[in-house]
Amino acid sequence: MGLAAIEALCVSPFAGPARARREKLFYALEGVVQDLLNAHIRCDVFADGSFFTEKPEPDDIDIIVSIEVSEFDALDEAQRQIVEALNMGQIAFVDSIAVTAYPRDHPYRGFGLDSEGLVEGYGIEHAQVYLKGYAVLRLWETDVGNRICS
Numbered sequence: 084m085g086l087a088a089i090e091a092l093c094v095s096p097f098a099g100p101a102r103a104r105r106e107k108l109f110y111a112l113e114g115v116v117q118d119l120l121n122a123h124i125r126c127d128v129f130a131d132g133s134f135f136t137e138k139p140e141p142d143d144i145d146i147i148v149s150i151e152v153s154e155f156d157a158l159d160e161a162q163r164q165i166v167e168a169l170n171m172g173q174i175a176f177v178d179s180i181a182v183t184a185y186p187r188d189h190p191y192r193g194f195g196l197d198s199e200g201l202v203e204g205y206g207i208e209h210a211q212v213y214l215k216g217y218a219v220l221r222l223w224e225t226d227v228g229n230r231i232c233s
């Protein structure tokens with residue numbers, strides 16, 4: 084799913100104050116995506132929360148930014164500052180965390196801030212009674228699912 088599809092689903096159907104609120108949240112998500120793209124950080128952005136429900140005026144948009152360990156280890160200082168901003172709650176209207184994705188055979192897979200455990204509960208509300216929608220934005224990929232490497 085791309086940003087245009089998220090906007091069509093989560094912003095366009097609403098009117099009045101609800102639409103204005105949702106536009107602010109969408110622009111915040113768009114800003115995060117643009118920052119990640121401009122910094123050339125290859126990652127997956129998982130977005131969910133009440134923004135993906137019919138709640139008229141959600142408080143924020145929830146995102147997990149998952150970065151493969153090989154990509155994370157190669158981040159320069161400017162890229163690390165963007166990741167740090169995601170982890171420190173420094174982005175208005177966004178509740179975010181950046182995590183590392185480890186391969187299946189890696190000893191850290193499933194521990195700490197590995198994306199496997201965090202993403203597993205995505206799309207389920209806090210009481211784990213009903214499902215919510217969520218979107219995955221695969222940054223630096225083509226439509227056929229191959230990472231773009233420079």
